Amino acid sequence: MEILYREVNTHTVETILLLGCIGLITFVKITHEIKFQRFLGAYVSDKYLKLYGKEQDPSINKFNTLLFVVQLIVFGMLLEYSLEYLDIVPDNINLLLVIVGLGLFVMFKFYLEKIVATIFDLSFFLDQYNFHKLTYRNLTAIVLLPLMALLIYNPMEKKIVLFITISIFLLLNFIAWGRILKKHQKFLFKKLFYFILYLCALEIAPYLIIARVAFFS
Template sequence: MNEVLRNTNFHTTETILLFSALVSLTLAKLMNEQKFQAFIMLFINYKYLKIYSKEGNQSTSVFNFFLFIPQLVCLSLIVWITVEFLDFPLTINPYLILPFLFLFILFKFYLEKIIATIFDILPFVESFHFHKVTYRNLSALVLLPLISLFIYSDLRGNIVFYIIILTFLSLNTISTVLTLRNHQKLIGKYLFYFILYLCALEIAPYLILIKFYFIDKASN
């Protein structure tokens, strides 16, 4: 019988990131199991958002930070495997993707708060941000198994990659639609400011990021 030799890649960096995501979810559950269960149940009901969106400073709480870590890990790994899979002409250090995205999101978050304070729409923006981030944190629970399958299995082909990308885009679209639907009354009240917020803080930063990090570097 011929021995089938398999080329094994240990994926140390990916393993550390995925493990940190699991540890973060575990810490969130240990910190407040009832709240964590309500978060998981967001797949079928809105109890979590109805209860906890009324509490102040939810976006900066330790519990939500632990839930945010898996989202950040997923986003970092998706960026990396996309660059690797599509063979972009870029030289990206995988260790820098996560801190870069974290600093970008952190800068965007505090810029949102500053502009919301200037326009006197801080409660609306905080609620909108909490709903949006919560849905994206929940999306990470769906993406983590798919990313793990792509990294550790032999199914590193077009189908799995495009399933991950399609799932990522679909979940982000759904989270945006649900967030807009949950705030449609407030959006009507603050329509002018919301349009400014949407253009300046939800669209422009990503266009600048894409141009700086992909288009400009690819052309060099």
């Protein structure tokens, strides 16, 4: 009788990272219960943004930092699966390397934005803008977390789950951008030229460069 070997992918790294995300979210909820409850309603109410946006440098605190780690892990997983599906990277790419690379890119962009905001006298606006953007993206990561678990462990056709996950990601980002622009529309009309320069230089150009390198390298 011939022995047949079946390869079983245990997804050890993904399991540890997902459990770590659940642990971080649980810790944040326990230590900041009221704040976390308000945070969960950010897509339908401005209460959280108005209340905690008044803090000095509201984006940098323990609450946002821990959820930012969750965001990096979830978005890093989504990025890895998307790149593998598009056959841009090999299937055995190191997930931790993707997450670290994404984190370095986001941090570099964040501090570069601060420098540009100082030059164009947009510091107050940018602090609020980054806080709102970080809030929505952290919340998006929490929403996508169960879908990422489904994408990793579900034996069904992964293309369908990946398409649904990316669609929800794009929809939530579209809603977030709409709410952010509506929130700051009066200020943006006053400094529309500078804001367009900011969008082109720091919100659009970096992603176009990455896409150019990924697809045409």
